[in-house]
Amino acid sequence: MKGNKATVAAVAIAALMTATVAQAEPVKVGMITTLSGGGAGLGIDARDGFMLAVKQAGNSDLEVVIEDDQQKPDIAVQLADKMIQSEKVDILTGIIWSNLAMAVVPSAIAQDKFYLSVNAAPSQLAGKGCNKNYFSVSYQNDNLHEAAGGYASSQGYSKTFVMAPNYPAGTDSIAGFKRFYYGDISGEVYTKLGQTDYAAEIAQIRASGADSVFFFLPGGMGIAFMKQYAQSGVDIPLIGPAFSLDQGILGAIGDAALGIKNTSNWSKDIDNATNKAFVETFQAEYGRLPSIYASYGFDTANLLLSAMEKADVKDQDAFREALRAADFNSVRGKFIFGANHHPIQDIYVREVVKEGDVLTNKIVGMAIADHVDAYASECTM
Amino acid sequence: MFSLFLEQMLNGFQSGVMLFLMASGLTLVFGVMGLINLAHGSLYMVGAFACAVVAAWTGSFWLGLVASLMAAALAGVLVEILVIRRLYRRDHLDQVLATFALILIFSEGTRWIFGSFPLFLNVPDLLAGTVILPGGAQYPIFRLAIIAAGLLVAAGLFLLIGKTRLGTRIRAGEADREMIAALGINIDRLYTVVFALGAALAGLAGAFVGTTQSVQVGMGEPVLILAFVVIVIGGIGSIKGALIGSILVGFTDTMGRFLLPLALSTVTDASSATSIGSALASMLIYILMALVLFLRPSGLFGAKA
Numbered sequence: 097m098k099g100n101k102a103t104v105a106a107v108a109i110a111a112l113m114t115a116t117v118a119q120a121e122p123v124k125v126g127m128i129t130t131l132s133g134g135g136a137g138l139g140i141d142a143r144d145g146f147m148l149a150v151k152q153a154g155n156s157d158l159e160v161v162i163e164d165d166q167q168k169p170d171i172a173v174q175l176a177d178k179m180i181q182s183e184k185v186d187i188l189t190g191i192i193w194s195n196l197a198m199a200v201v202p203s204a205i206a207q208d209k210f211y212l213s214v215n216a217a218p219s220q221l222a223g224k225g226c227n228k229n230y231f232s233v234s235y236q237n238d239n240l241h242e243a244a245g246g247y248a249s250s251q252g253y254s255k256t257f258v259m260a261p262n263y264p265a266g267t268d269s270i271a272g273f274k275r276f277y278y279g280d281i282s283g284e285v286y287t288k289l290g291q292t293d294y295a296a297e298i299a300q301i302r303a304s305g306a307d308s309v310f311f312f313l314p315g316g317m318g319i320a321f322m323k324q325y326a327q328s329g330v331d332i333p334l335i336g337p338a339f340s341l342d343q344g345i346l347g348a349i350g351d352a353a354l355g356i357k358n359t360s361n362w363s364k365d366i367d368n369a370t371n372k373a374f375v376e377t378f379q380a381e382y383g384r385l386p387s388i389y390a391s392y393g394f395d396t397a398n399l400l401l402s403a404m405e406k407a408d409v410k411d412q413d414a415f416r417e418a419l420r421a422a423d424f425n426s427v428r429g430k431f432i433f434g435a436n437h438h439p440i441q442d443i444y445v446r447e448v449v450k451e452g453d454v455l456t457n458k459i460v461g462m463a464i465a466d467h468v469d470a471y472a473s474e475c476t477m
Numbered sequence: 478m479f480s481l482f483l484e485q486m487l488n489g490f491q492s493g494v495m496l497f498l499m500a501s502g503l504t505l506v507f508g509v510m511g512l513i514n515l516a517h518g519s520l521y522m523v524g525a526f527a528c529a530v531v532a533a534w535t536g537s538f539w540l541g542l543v544a545s546l547m548a549a550a551l552a553g554v555l556v557e558i559l560v561i562r563r564l565y566r567r568d569h570l571d572q573v574l575a576t577f578a579l580i581l582i583f584s585e586g587t588r589w590i591f592g593s594f595p596l597f598l599n600v601p602d603l604l605a606g607t608v609i610l611p612g613g614a615q616y617p618i619f620r621l622a623i624i625a626a627g628l629l630v631a632a633g634l635f636l637l638i639g640k641t642r643l644g645t646r647i648r649a650g651e652a653d654r655e656m657i658a659a660l661g662i663n664i665d666r667l668y669t670v671v672f673a674l675g676a677a678l679a680g681l682a683g684a685f686v687g688t689t690q691s692v693q694v695g696m697g698e699p700v701l702i703l704a705f706v707v708i709v710i711g712g713i714g715s716i717k718g719a720l721i722g723s724i725l726v727g728f729t730d731t732m733g734r735f736l737l738p739l740a741l742s743t744v745t746d747a748s749s750a751t752s753i754g755s756a757l758a759s760m761l762i763y764i765l766m767a768l769v770l771f772l773r774p775s776g777l778f779g780a781k782a
Binding site for chain 1: 489
């Protein structure tokens, strides 16, 4: 009996000691993101959002190593190896593109590192391939497209033309849209990834007799399509996920984007104190409005900081529980992880508006509330 | 159906003419100087950025267009004098390495100056709007203007090469470099002029394309690949080959994207027809290139090797 008490005391002391050690031991985060090339705008926003939260927290125990993946899977893999083996990071984050995520994430989590996604969340990592050390802070890839399908149905559209680039995220996007869309598809087109001229597709849209167009064309592809669509004189309403009409590209599309509906889990006018402060401080720090990618970066850093408050990263089980609790103030308001470590969240419909002479998005309604992704039930961990 | 077909034909023609502006400069430089210039796409980007910046600053697209020509030509002259001049005697691998380095320098330099976010550039009011084609389809006036501008440039280039003293020198330089130098022609200056001309054409293409697409870092590389396909098909060094090759590639690409999924949907279900069709369509121009190379190894109008 006496021995038992002594053991308990010893364990308690040991626990306290590790706890104090834990606070002195810094957490090292490796951020691999796209900072050069055509897709750099997205990575820079995610990085800036992340680093804004880090700066605000002023937590000297957090060290962030940032590297540029140039949007190339092979470079991303090299960087991940370097960060895990020589930098000895505890956590990886930052990848924007799903094909890069698929190249890096499985091997990183197999080496017992945590991975927190600021954007890419391919279906392969949400269903059967889910993992206890993988968390997606942003969404599951299909979410915004599913919401767009739901929105198209709710508007009574019955002949939608759908269009996306011919790569995994593009086919996922169309599949996601169809999952919640109950009308007919009047045309389905897969474009070349990186395509810049959409004259042929616009002619098909015009000839299809569609009553609405759903398009998923992130980055420069969306800019090119939107400008050409406006120039073509076709006036069938467009619906897109937020990626097609995000803050970073609205300025380059110009007034052609006005009035277009898009679905998003974040918007700068979501009414909560954290979001308001985030938009203001981001604008003050970087001189531009934040994008969805910036908001995901900001939330990811705050999630990480909240877990650091509660547990030592070396104690993986405790740290994982702390992450799973998601005990932080999200710019999206409430934030809950589902069973497969992807958020269960509200997805809004936004409309492109002009505030002064700046184009931005405004929430006009709810697309799907408390949305759980389609793969969650397949995940066993 | 007829109007859709007509519209797609025009789209194919327009994308071909656009490609010609890129490919003509590339083939001139390749043919006359024997130089593989991977940085040609960067000059195109310089043109687009110059046009966007000047148009935003002055409010006039036309001033932007002039600026794009001047900026790209100026960049071309600088690059030729500082870098390219040292490469003529080196083999193609050195040229590829050096001009690839130029791509990286131009890209990161542009990012450094203008940031990572795409710039805004729209069509001028004069050319905004659409016209009604026979058959009832609408067609953007700006695309018709691009076709007209491209054909004008093509005519100008043919006159320049065929009828002027400069053209004679260019053709002579292509045929026999040592001899033309021996005849007392300042070959250095000739090369600089040809390079600047090619750069200006790329800049012009960049400004036109920038109004319908996204003005962003890295915009030049996809077009550069197509331009290389064009000059391989047309025959290296031949302006006529570049014109025919561009229009062939433009047609094949546009009509392939339009017709292949349609054709396949008669033999398989709709969703696999669209995905297989679009995958095949994106390969079509390379299949065309392989075919041309098989039948005529030096391209349609290339000099016999």
